[in-house]
Amino acid sequence: MTDVLILTAVELEARGLARELELGRLSRSPFPVYERSRGGVRLRLAPLGLGARLLAERWPFLAADFVSPLVISAGTCGALAPELGIGDLILPESVLGLAGERLNVTPGAHAAAVRLAGDARTGLLLTSSHVVATPEAKAERFQATGALAVDLESAVILGWASRQGCPSLVVRAVSDTAGQRLPAELVGLVTPEGKLLASRVLTLALTRPSTISHALVLRRGTGRALKSVARVIAALAG
Numbered sequence: 001m002t003d004v005l006i007l008t009a010v011e012l013e014a015r016g017l018a019r020e021l022e023l024g025r026l027s028r029s030p031f032p033v034y035e036r037s038r039g040g041v042r043l044r045l046a047p048l049g050l051g052a053r054l055l056a057e058r059w060p061f062l063a064a065d066f067v068s069p070l071v072i073s074a075g076t077c078g079a080l081a082p083e084l085g086i087g088d089l090i091l092p093e094s095v096l097g098l099a100g101e102r103l104n105v106t107p108g109a110h111a112a113a114v115r116l117a118g119d120a121r122t123g124l125l126l127t128s129s130h131v132v133a134t135p136e137a138k139a140e141r142f143q144a145t146g147a148l149a150v151d152l153e154s155a156v157i158l159g160w161a162s163r164q165g166c167p168s169l170v171v172r173a174v175s176d177t178a179g180q181r182l183p184a185e186l187v188g189l190v191t192p193e194g195k196l197l198a199s200r201v202l203t204l205a206l207t208r209p210s211t212i213s214h215a216l217v218l219r220r221g222t223g224r225a226l227k228s229v230a231r232v233i234a235a236l237a238g
Contacts, residue, residue: 003069005062005166006045006233007052009153010194013075013226014047020230021045021237031058041237044069049194051129052156059160070109071161071168074233076175076225077125077149078132078182080142087224089120089232090149090172096126097155105158106167109236113169116235123148125170127155133182142178149174171232173225 008014011032018025023034023045031054034045046062048054063069077090084090091113095103114120126147132138141150154170161168176182190196 002041003066004041004043004072004233004237005066005069006043006072006074007055007153007157008045008047008075008194009050009052009151010075010190010196011047012190012196012222014045016223016226017074017230017233018045020227021234029061031061033062039238042066043233043237045074047194048153048157050152050190050192052153052160053192054194055156055160059164063164068166070106071157071164071166072233073151073154073157073168073170073172074229075151075153075172076222076229077151077172078138078176079149079174079178079180080126080132080138080145081121081148082139082142082178084121084148084174084177086174086177086221087228088174089117089228090125090170090174091117091120091122091232092125092148092154092170092172093122094124095154095158095170096124096145096147097159098127098129101155103155103158103162105169109167109169113171113232113236117232120232121148125154125172126150128152131182135179135181138178171229173228175221175225 018034023036026033026035036043124147126145128150132150158168
């Protein structure tokens, strides 16, 4: 049995990927976990919150019956390179961490994913401590690092996987472009634990209706990105 552990930031990403990958919800889990076993491959998926802040807490449950699983940091990312479009796949060889450290994915897993994806971009991904929300900030990060895109979790996940002796991979896709602005109100709709604040969504719709158009664009972008990510993971799983 080959074990694959797929880790996202927010619950919305986890639900979307679970739906695309046809994973069932584990009823015995104290937090959202999705799983399936097929053809000798066991996939397990769970959210870890923004910045993977719940990784240490949730790892014992997630990896209890796994043997050196392939750990995949999966989900959306924000484009820094101006040529990237919504849904474009990013399969980085390396991730630039919060302290400027460079973490590498497992070469064999990366080569297999690139071969199966076909149209993915490779190179460097940046992990940030906060959402990079404006075109100006994205341009500054691109100029300073050369990273194609940015997320909040991958460096944390890769570092953890390395310390556990597990192979690792990053499969991300673009949900917002380099020229796209993310209003602060939208960023605040997700808790640090990765939960969507439904009550705040309703309040925002009533008090700041102009923001809803941005939310719909981001929702469509997230949906396209998750489909791209799921396609690669499904191909890896066989």
